[in-house]
Amino acid sequence: MIIDISEVLQTEGKEITEEVTLAMTSFASRLGDFPIQADAPFLLTIANEGNRRLLLRGHVELEAEIACARCLEEVPTSIRFDIDKELVIRDGSAFDEEMEQTDYLIGFELDADKLVCAEILVNWPMKVLCREDCKGICRVCGINLNHGTCSCQKTEPDPRMAAIQDIFQKFKELPV
Ligand SMILES: [Zn+2]
Ligand SMILES: [Zn+2]
Structure with missing residues (x-):
């Protein structure tokens, strides 16, 4: 106008x-x-x-x-x-x-x-969420996790990642 x-x-x-x-x-x-x-x-x-x-x-x-x-x-x-x-x-x-x-x-x-x-x-709002506890979408299959579940998380983790996680775990167990 x-x-x-x-x-x-x-x-x-x-x-x-x-x-x-x-x-x-x-x-x-x-x-x-x-x-x-x-x-x-x-x-x-x-x-x-x-x-x-x-x-x-x-x-x-x-x-x-x-x-x-x-x-x-x-x-x-x-x-x-x-x-x-x-x-x-x-x-x-x-x-x-x-x-x-x-x-x-x-x-x-x-x-x-x-x-x-x-x-x-x-x-303009910085960040908009449909609800506070929105579960987001699965990064693997793209399903909206608010509406359903998928089996992606149940797959075995990458062995290289598992090795890294082990190292982190050992650090945590070390006495301070
Ligand atoms: Zn959402
Ligand atoms: Zn998925």
Whole structure:
């Protein structure tokens, strides 16, 4: 959703609040494409604080489908965050707190989807599990161990590994 903020940009002290409906249905990152869904439109406040400073404020709630880190099953995960950004406008471009030029505010147009995308990236959960005690997948046959068992673990361990394990065992038995 594109918001025309020409009036705010031209009037010091001016503040508007827009109801933002996100157009995006997925979030593309270097980790892959994730389906996302916004529960409801959110309110974005854009304020001209004077001195070429623009304040963006809002609260976003989304649900994303993220694969469990152990078994890779899709887990509906809620992502919530506040937008609280101060931008400096210089020569028609907007810069954030790190003095990076933003890609979501070009001229008088604020691209709310791009703004939210940048924030999703920062607020992306580090690790998602379908449940705390997820058993993961078998590394040998790939079966999801939450749904069934396999006989892979019952196979004889590699004799070389067994030898190494013996050595470790001997270390443990040594008196300290
Ligand atoms: Zn899992
Ligand atoms: Zn297996």
